[in-house]
Amino acid sequence: METEEEAVPHESKRTGGAALPLLDYTAVCCHGGAKMAVLAYSLGKREINQHFTIKNAKLISLAAVLLLLLFHTALRHYGGGDSCEWLLSKGRYLGENVWQPYGCMMHKYKSNDAITCLSEKRVVFAGDSRIRQLFYSFVKIIKPEMTEDGNKHEDIFFQDQKSSLNVDFLWYPEANNSMKDRVMSWTHEAAAKPDVVILGAATWSIKLHSGSSETLQQYRANLTAIAVHLDKLAEHAEIYWVLQDPVYEDTLSENRKMITNQQLDLYNQAATEVLNSSKYSGRSRVKLLVAVRQAALETIVNSDDGLHLPEGTRNVGAMVLMNSLCNKLLRPIDGSCCQTISPPNLIQKLSACFFLGAVVVFVVLHALGCNRHRWHATPDVESLEEKKPTTAAAPLGPKAPFQALCRMGVIMLYFYLCDRADVFMKEQKFYTHSAFFIPLIYILVLGVFYSENTKEAKLLNREQTDEWKGWMQLVILIYHVSGASAFVPVYMHVRVLVAAYLFQTGYGHFSFFWLKGDFGLYRVCQVLFRLNFLVVVLCIVMDRPYQFYYFVPLVTFWFVLIYATMAIWPQILQKKTNSSGIWYFGILAKLLGMLLIICFFAFSKSLFMSVFSVWPVSKLFELNGSVHEWWFRWQLDRFAVIHGMVFAFLYLVLQKRQVLSEGKGEALFPAKISNLLLFFSVVSFITYSIWASSCKTKTECNEMHPYISVVQILAFILIRNIPGYARSVYSSFFSWFGKISLELFICQYHIWLAADTKGILVLIPGNPSLNILLMSGSIS
Secondary structure (H helix, E strand, O other): OOOHHHHOOHHHHHOOOOOOOHHHHHHHHHHHHHHHHHHHHHHHHHHHHHHOOHHHHHHHHHHHHHHHHHHHHHHHHHOOOOHHHHHHHOEEEEEOOEEEEOOOOOOOOOHHHHHHHHOOOEEEEEEOHHHHHHHHHHHHHHOOOOOOOOOOOOOEEEEEOOOOEEEEEEEOOOOOHHHHHHHHHHHHOOOOOOOEEEEEOOHHHHHHOOOOHHHHHHHHHHHHHHHHHHHHHOOOOEEEEEOOOOOOHHHOOHHHOOOOHHHHHHHHHHHHHHHHHOOOOOOOOOEEEOHHHHHHHHHHHHOOOOOOOOHHHHHHHHHHHHHHHHHHHHOOOOOOOOOOOOOOOHHHHHHHHHHHHHHHHHHHHHHOOOOOOOOOOEEEOOOOEEEOOOOOOOOOOOOHHHHHHHHHHHHHHHHHHHHOOOOOEEEEOOOOHHHHHHHHHHHHHHHHHOEEEOOOOOOOOHHHHHHHHHHHHHHHHHHHHHOHHHOHHHHHHHHHHHHHHHHHHHHHHHHHHHHHOOOOHHHHHHHHHHHHHHHHHHHHHHOOOHHHOOHHHHHHHHHHHHHHHHHOOOOOOHHHHHOOOHHHHHHHHHHHHHHHHHHHHHOOHHHHHHHHOOOOHHHHHOEOOEOHHHHHHHHHOOOHHHHHHHHHHHHHHHHHOOOOOOOOOOOOOOHHHHHHHHHHHHHHHHHHHHHHHOOOOHHHHHHHHHHHHHHHHHHHHHHHHOOHHHHOEEEHHHHHHHHOHHHHHHHHHHHOEEOOOOEEEEOOOOOHHHHHHHHHHHHO
């Protein structure tokens, strides 16, 4: 219990116990309430962090991934986990006319690929008018200008003479003796035997016989007789039976009113039972095409006559067929349906042996008792990081390098299982605003929640640059997973983030060489190893070219260029400028020379291509036999690094001359200048965003990007650093990710994304946010 004296506010005590005015008393209460809120926030955050540490998050995610690994493995082997079955039978719409098969990716075939796949083959569609629709959609993949001008109830033939490809439509509106005779003739006449047959019929039987039960029984009997010959034909050809699509009964004409969805379901049930029971061990089988029916359930309301499918839906059916036929032959990287995994090559096998050897040596050393003393990390509850002890660690024992290799081997195995083994599902990307902005808001809230005081309040201090890199990489990860590159305004803002990372590359390396003057070989090797080690290992294990991980070649190239610029005679350091200001002109001359070299290559694409196409340099920068991708990436942010170097030079000069106020809580400049710069920074930041949001095409905006991306970068730096209070705090959440920003950028290629970034990895189908959380926790 508090005494009467203790209950009196401090200010009242100083005034001899007189009561405070109501306004002052309210202010004191509000101030006390604010303090209590801050205390409650700190205690609550500490309580959360004590139980939900990074270590616990890793263990939970790792356990979940291991369970899902067992689940997906069992599904593949025991639960009908054939991606061909998934392609033909299951799926959903991601958006208008964008079909996503269950658990695998569907490649969008163009004319050249389709002709290459089907060259010298004969494809036959046999059935009614809905099969004819499917025939036209299939042919339009091969020949987009094909028109639907054939006679309705007659056979139609298409031929591509260059490739000797024939696609025929044969009019068989009912599954009767005529269809059986045609199928039977294919089994006896080798010369005329088709390579692919797509059949389907039922609506005419229902229409002509008013949906009688006797007709259904006759349909079952006829199909049973046809199935015998289909099984025999399937030994040498691919056979598909198309289940009947639904109808929209409200818009059916009077002479089709008897074709109801109830009737179609009965006919589909009969076809499924007959064709499934006709399979037997050791023989090919008839494949049921169900996916078109699933797609039509959502779109048949848009049918013109209630019977025939909208064009977008039948195009889905044609593309499903094309993927089923061609993926196993052409092996498109973004077509994982119906595609088996390539066996590991010799280098991959040797790398596996190397890591297994490291495991064996580690186990032997462990058994022999060659242990080393280890320091035990203590968690820093506030910052979510683990603190090392202040005392020096004991020397590493002989098994330490092998333990590190074992860890690396486990990580590489995990990468391989995610993106090169046929274990987890893969799906194609599809952009929606909610898929991008909701996770963005979520990480922003987390970042604000874990805010701490910085150790120093200098402009672009270490905590702040780590924070900057961290939130940028998280945004880039969400951008890639959500397929946001399809939305030009988001694409242009993310391009600024990539430029900002290169800006930091120029800023950081220039500052180091300017202040330290360490141009030794050890420093160069240290940086090159740090940038490239993980990528080199991934190139070997994942069988990918170096340029595939384009950002690492980019930052490596720019580091080498920065080093060459600063190390070439005369080596100008900050301490040299103390004796004479003429050295400032020397460093500016070096920067100007670097700028001229960049411009020279930027405005001479042929020279650039010829220089980087020379062996052995070409082996580092080629992708799919060309350096065009390297050219695109290089020229897009060609000025970002030199912008960072110039900014570092100006900042360090101003800092040395004590123009800046970098104390905690102090504005960077005098009040009027700070307010003016803040105003222009905010206006510039918003102006750039408005311009980026008004972009029509990527090509148009990419032309301007190298020249104006620095506007938003500088605006952000000034907004973040001019106010003293903003410069004195940082997000430990974002900073933690910033410390592993390069690894995060590289790892996303294989454990969040899939199929060489064309798709996304799926642990739990239909739950993209949960997938991201699980994958993030397991790898961190």
